[in-house]
Amino acid sequence: AAIDMALRLEPSLPVAHLALGTYYYRGFLDYARATEEFAIALAAMPGDADVLYYLANTQRRQGRWREATATFERAFAINPRNPEISWNWQGCLRSQRFFARAERAAEQALAIDPANDRLLISKAYARFERDGDWMRLQSTLDALPLAPGEDPRPRQFRRAFDNGRYAEAVRIYEEAPETFARLGNNVTVNQNRYLFALAAGEDREKVRVRATAAITATRESMGKRHDEWIPVARLAMLHAYAGLPDEARRLAGRTLELMPLSRDASDGAEALYRTALVHLVLGEHDRSLALLDQAMSVPNEITANEILHLEPWWKPLHNDPRFKAALAKAAPRE
Numbered sequence: 449a450a451i452d453m454a455l456r457l458e459p460s461l462p463v464a465h466l467a468l469g470t471y472y473y474r475g476f477l478d479y480a481r482a483t484e485e486f487a488i489a490l491a492a493m494p495g496d497a498d499v500l501y502y503l504a505n506t507q508r509r510q511g512r513w514r515e516a517t518a519t520f521e522r523a524f525a526i527n528p529r530n531p532e533i534s535w536n537w538q539g540c541l542r543s544q545r546f547f548a549r550a551e552r553a554a555e556q557a558l559a560i561d562p563a564n565d566r567l568l569i570s571k572a573y574a575r576f577e578r579d580g581d582w583m584r585l586q587s588t589l590d591a592l593p594l595a596p597g598e599d600p601r602p603r604q605f606r607r608a609f610d611n612g613r614y615a616e617a618v619r620i621y622e623e624a625p626e627t628f629a630r631l632g633n634n635v636t637v638n639q640n641r642y643l644f645a646l647a648a649g650e651d652r653e654k655v656r657v658r659a660t661a662a663i664t665a666t667r668e669s670m671g672k673r674h675d676e677w678i679p680v681a682r683l684a685m686l687h688a689y690a691g692l693p694d695e696a697r698r699l700a701g702r703t704l705e706l707m708p709l710s711r712d713a714s715d716g717a718e719a720l721y722r723t724a725l726v727h728l729v730l731g732e733h734d735r736s737l738a739l740l741d742q743a744m745s746v747p748n749e750i751t752a753n754e755i756l757h758l759e760p761w762w763k764p765l766h767n768d769p770r771f772k773a774a775l776a777k778a779a780p781r782e
């Protein structure tokens with residue numbers, strides 16, 4: 449309503465067109481209409497980094513990776529102090545497996561903001577994704593100081609999990625489940641790690657009970673919003689761990705219906721990967737490997753070294769030729 453009023457008062461107001469583009473981008477994933485509005489705003493404000501930032505994100509989600517990279521670079525040149533611009537530019541490069549270029553981009557940003565932990569992490573991951581040196585990555589992450597008031601347990605949990613100390617990881621997670629429930633985009637990832645670590649202890653009944661409780665909590669948090677792919681994907685995984693394969697398969701299929709590659713090149717690839725993990729937990733290796741192959745065939749922030757070194761659920765398939773062929777498609781590019 450506010451946008452409509454602004455455009456009635458001044459139809460060519462560029463910030464109103466930026467707002468309208470953002471409305472279509474965030475509210476409806478309507479990237480075509482968002483692009484039209486951002487183009488109007490950019491014509492009036494060609495040097496505005498915010499417009500370029502949103503346009504670049506839209507191009508990335510449309511699968512226009514080369515254009516997105518160039519637009520992010522323009523936005524960074526105008527406002528190199530905006531960490532969101534820098535972070536997403538690096539993410540765009542990493543998705544295309546330009547890991548050396550992503551590392552150089554992080555170095556450019558760090559020259560201006562050397563104490564930015566997020567940029568330090570991005571640089572460390574770009575290097576790891578290129579060379580697979582897990583010990584150096586872990587050393588870099590361990591050296592980062594905690595933020596004021598930050599709970600150390602999520603970091604401790606991750607270190608224990610990554611080093612195969614699953615009983616310790618379970619203990620840390622169960623000490624403070626409310627802390628892990630507040631981690632935004634990492635909620636699903638940490639929940640999956642916790643259930644995997646729990647299953648590694650072979651307490652199948654406890655896994656089932658915990659997964660069932662998480663299903664109830666997730667459904668309550670969703671309310672009537674049944675068309676959002678991320679919680680649906682989370683439910684698919686939880687049903688797999690709860691020993692409910694039919695519903696897990698149904699929800700995995702629903703995930704891909706809600707977020708196909710044709711709708712969003714970035715999230716669509718992630719949806720493929722998450723459903724691959726669901727079928728992996730179900731023991732359906734053929735389907736899992738087929739989905740993994742699809743995910744690795746397109747630009748994607750899920751990388752070969754991450755899968756090999758940081759995701760132990762794939763270990764039983766490390767020697768499978770199909771697994772190796774899928775990861776080969778995600779080899780570093782220059």
